[in-house]
Amino acid sequence: MLRLIEVLGIIAFALSGLIEARRKKMDFVGTYAIAFVTALGGGTLRDLLLNRQPVWVLHQEYPLMIMVLVIGALIIFRLKKFVLTEHTIIIPDGLGLGLFSASGTAAAFGMDLPPFVCVVMGVITATFGGVLRDIVCNKIPVIFRRSELYATCSFFAAAAYWGGRVLGVDHALSATASIVIALGLRMLATKFHLRLPM
Amino acid sequence: MLRLIEVLGIIAFALSGLIEARRKKMDFVGTYAIAFVTALGGGTLRDLLLNRQPVWVLHQEYPLMIMVLVIGALIIFRLKKFVLTEHTIIIPDGLGLGLFSASGTAAAFGMDLPPFVCVVMGVITATFGGVLRDIVCNKIPVIFRRSELYATCSFFAAAAYWGGRVLGVDHALSATASIVIALGLRMLATKFHLRLPM
Amino acid sequence: MLRLIEVLGIIAFALSGLIEARRKKMDFVGTYAIAFVTALGGGTLRDLLLNRQPVWVLHQEYPLMIMVLVIGALIIFRLKKFVLTEHTIIIPDGLGLGLFSASGTAAAFGMDLPPFVCVVMGVITATFGGVLRDIVCNKIPVIFRRSELYATCSFFAAAAYWGGRVLGVDHALSATASIVIALGLRMLATKFHLRLPM
Numbered sequence: 001m002l003r004l005i006e007v008l009g010i011i012a013f014a015l016s017g018l019i020e021a022r023r024k025k026m027d028f029v030g031t032y033a034i035a036f037v038t039a040l041g042g043g044t045l046r047d048l049l050l051n052r053q054p055v056w057v058l059h060q061e062y063p064l065m066i067m068v069l070v071i072g073a074l075i076i077f078r079l080k081k082f083v084l085t086e087h088t089i090i091i092p093d094g095l096g097l098g099l100f101s102a103s104g105t106a107a108a109f110g111m112d113l114p115p116f117v118c119v120v121m122g123v124i125t126a127t128f129g130g131v132l133r134d135i136v137c138n139k140i141p142v143i144f145r146r147s148e149l150y151a152t153c154s155f156f157a158a159a160a161y162w163g164g165r166v167l168g169v170d171h172a173l174s175a176t177a178s179i180v181i182a183l184g185l186r187m188l189a190t191k192f193h194l195r196l197p198m
Numbered sequence: 199m200l201r202l203i204e205v206l207g208i209i210a211f212a213l214s215g216l217i218e219a220r221r222k223k224m225d226f227v228g229t230y231a232i233a234f235v236t237a238l239g240g241g242t243l244r245d246l247l248l249n250r251q252p253v254w255v256l257h258q259e260y261p262l263m264i265m266v267l268v269i270g271a272l273i274i275f276r277l278k279k280f281v282l283t284e285h286t287i288i289i290p291d292g293l294g295l296g297l298f299s300a301s302g303t304a305a306a307f308g309m310d311l312p313p314f315v316c317v318v319m320g321v322i323t324a325t326f327g328g329v330l331r332d333i334v335c336n337k338i339p340v341i342f343r344r345s346e347l348y349a350t351c352s353f354f355a356a357a358a359y360w361g362g363r364v365l366g367v368d369h370a371l372s373a374t375a376s377i378v379i380a381l382g383l384r385m386l387a388t389k390f391h392l393r394l395p396m
Numbered sequence: 397m398l399r400l401i402e403v404l405g406i407i408a409f410a411l412s413g414l415i416e417a418r419r420k421k422m423d424f425v426g427t428y429a430i431a432f433v434t435a436l437g438g439g440t441l442r443d444l445l446l447n448r449q450p451v452w453v454l455h456q457e458y459p460l461m462i463m464v465l466v467i468g469a470l471i472i473f474r475l476k477k478f479v480l481t482e483h484t485i486i487i488p489d490g491l492g493l494g495l496f497s498a499s500g501t502a503a504a505f506g507m508d509l510p511p512f513v514c515v516v517m518g519v520i521t522a523t524f525g526g527v528l529r530d531i532v533c534n535k536i537p538v539i540f541r542r543s544e545l546y547a548t549c550s551f552f553a554a555a556a557y558w559g560g561r562v563l564g565v566d567h568a569l570s571a572t573a574s575i576v577i578a579l580g581l582r583m584l585a586t587k588f589h590l591r592l593p594m
Contacts, residue, residue, distance in 0.1 A: 021540070027592045029547040030540025033527075044445070049242070051251045053447045060510035074594050114258035131231075131334075136527075138536045140336045144219070144228025151227040196225045198272050247440070249449045312456035329429075329532075338534045342417070342426025349425040394423045396470050 002099065002175055007065075009096020012089045014039040014066045017133050018073055019084055024137050032070045034133055039066055042128035046104050046121050050111060090190065091183070097150070098182030100126035101157035102175035109165055122158025126182075127151050149189035152196065157182035200297065200373055205263075207294020210287045212237040212264045215331050216271055217282055222335050230268045232331055237264055240326035244302050244319050248309060288388060289381070295348070296380030298324035299355035300373035307363055320356025324380075325349050347387035350394065355380035398495065398571055403461075405492020408485045410435040410462045413529050414469055415480055420533050428466045430529055435462055438524035442500050442517050446507060486586065487579070493546070494578030496522035497553035498571035505561055518554025522578075523547050545585035548592065553578035 017038030021031040040062060044054040056062040076082060086093070104125025108118040127143055127150060134141040143150040157178040164174030188194065215236030219229040238254050238261070245252040254260040274280060284291070302323025306316040325341055325348060332339040341348045355376040362372030386392065413434030417427040436452050436459070443450040452458040472478060482489070500521025504514040523539055523546060530537040539546045553574040560570030584590065 024536055024541070026536075026540045027543070028594050029543065029592065030537070033537075033540060033547075048246055048444055049252060049255055051249070051447070054445060057445055057509060057513055060512040063516060064512055078594065113255060116258040116262055117255055120261060135334060135336075136531060136537065136540075138336065138531075138534065140222055140224075141228070141231075141334065144224045144231060144334075145222070147225070147227065151231075196227065198226050198276065246444055247450060247453055249447070311453060314456040314460055315453055318459060333532060333534075336534065338420055338422075339426070339429075339532065342422045342429060342532075343420070345423070345425065349429075394425065396424050396474065 002172060005095050005099050005179065006103075008092040009099050010039045010062070010065070011069060012092035012096050013129055014069055015073070015084065015089050016086060016093060016130065018070060019086060020133055020137050022077070028070070028074065031074065032067060034136060035066050035070050036063060037136060038129045038133040040129065041132040042100060042125045042130075043104070045128050045132075046107060046125045049121070049124070050107060090186070094153075094183035094186040095179055097126050097154055097186060098157045098179030099175060101154045101182060102161040102178035105158045105161045105178075106165075106171060106175070109162060115162060118162050119155065119158040122161065123151055123154045126154040126158075146195070149185060149194055149196070153182045153185040153189065156185060200370060203293050203297050203377065204301075206290040207297050208237045208260070208263065209267060210290035210294050211327055212267055213271070213282065213287050214284060214291060214328065216268060217284060218331055218335050220275070226268070226272065229272065230265060232334060233264050233268050234261060235334060236327045236331040238327065239330040240298060240323045240328075241302070243326050243330075244305060244323045247319070247322070248305060288384070292351075292381035292384040293377055295324050295352055295384060296355045296377030297373060299352045299380060300359040300376035303356045303359045303376075304363075304369060304373070307360060313360060316360050317353065317356040320359065321349055321352045324352040324356075344393070347383060347392050347394070351380045351383040351387065354383060398568060401491050401495050401575065402499075404488040405495050406435045406458070406461070407465060408488035408492050409525055410465055411469070411480065411485050412482055412489060412526065414466060415482060416529055416533050418473075424466070424470065427470065428463060430532060431462050431466050432459060433532060434525040434529040436525065437528040438496060438521045438526075439500070441524050441528075442503060442521045445517070445520070446503060486582070490549075490579035490582040491575055493522050493550055493582060494553045494575030495571060497550045497578060498557040498574035501554045501557045501574075502561075502567060502571070505558060511558060514558050515551065515554040518557065519547055519550045522550040522554070542591070545581060545590055545592070549578045549581040549585065552581060 014035040017035040018031055021034040024030070026034065040054070040056050044056070047054040073084075101122040105118045105122035108121035113121070130143060131141040160181050161174045161178045164177055165171070212233040215233040216229055219232040222228070224232065238252070242252040242254070271282075299320040303316045303320035306319035311319070328341060329339040358379050359372045359376040362375055363369070410431040413431040414427055417430040420426070422430065436450070440450040440452070469480075497518040501514045501518030504517040509517070526539060527537040556577050557570045557574045560573055561567070
């Protein structure tokens, strides 16, 4: 189940990169690079900071899956005028946001790092792919400006995961709590246009 | 004493990030991220290049201190119209510039790396946080364009530290020389609007 | 021979950084930083992803060579109105593109990484310096938009290297094949303005 959500999350993140790349009129190389960076950039930065090898370096199925996805999406967009927006993928994106917050926190937790660092690693894992996407696309990262609680959802999801593990709850259940919190809070924030007070 | 200067330097760097983030109308998430990157980004890049774990990953007091600072500053700015500019923080910024040039050089020196690499590591530590701040804020890094000898001050401070250590001077005294050189040269450059000839 | 091509490639990459930095009216610090990042950024990212120390950290002759080159070029540009464009350096740039695709693939191949990851590492090594150059110069990476098959040349060169090694061909011969493919394809693409169909 968590495995399926991981795949859904990576697909949603890659698609959000693809959407932005199309807006910037990139060709296949650019579209693939942006989709790759958006989907795997957060986890890659986390692994560099934790001084270990990024997961995709040992598992080519991740970059290959994104390549198949990008080629498939570009062909579909050619064949029919299908408009894909961030709104279309909001549910898989929210699932990925929660799960990656949990898995980033888990990686740091497993190395006995301090609590705040564990939560920060969760937030970096879940949100930094999108930050890198925006930097490469030459705009100020959207989650730093008019986000409807994107990083904030990730923060609470990561904190919940950490709290669960400290209380002795296992990985799967803590990660599920993360996903529920991130997705629920994100849906609420989008529906009511919630923003941070400052 | 060096410990106090380190804290002052981190605060000055974080504030320079906060100033830029406010200019770009970022919310709390963006402001904290930019302050974090400006204060800790240079040291983080140095540690990645030296293939070791960034200091803040093991010491959550760094990211927590920046969070307290950002929250405090945002509240103060709300309460009264207090205008903070780069000019206000020029002295703590100069102190940080000198000390981080020294500490970056020290890290490479301790690993017996070649002289020029030691100095480059000092300059990266002291200046790259500001470079990353500008990249994320979607502008060309200011120290690459109209800097009043910012990276140059760091270069001479780092070289002085390296020279001191090679001559057998201890860390504290070499670092003090770095700080004096960086701060002095920076004040002169700012006062007389010194720039590189090319 | 490969050694000579490596030096030529680094010079070509550094010059392409210098050209862009001059366009953005950077001073010496900015010009050196961009030349450095363009020439060594791709290999540095590859080494970080492979969790090992970047080559230039142990070998100061690389950053020093780039410094001499930048100082020399800036003096020459001062003395006489010499216009250097990307077109002038297209042959050494193509040689570097091929060789760095091969050397990046070789590094991953030597660690028994999966085939697609080996090729991706080759492409990152050869093209990411230019991507970083464009990001720091605040523009969308040119190879993501209107490239005349730049990353594509690198991909086929890297794949050819990998194929050679798998078939038992030695490093030097496989790298030569890479260089011939990258340079040949790049010349064709430039001459006929070839682009990807999507």
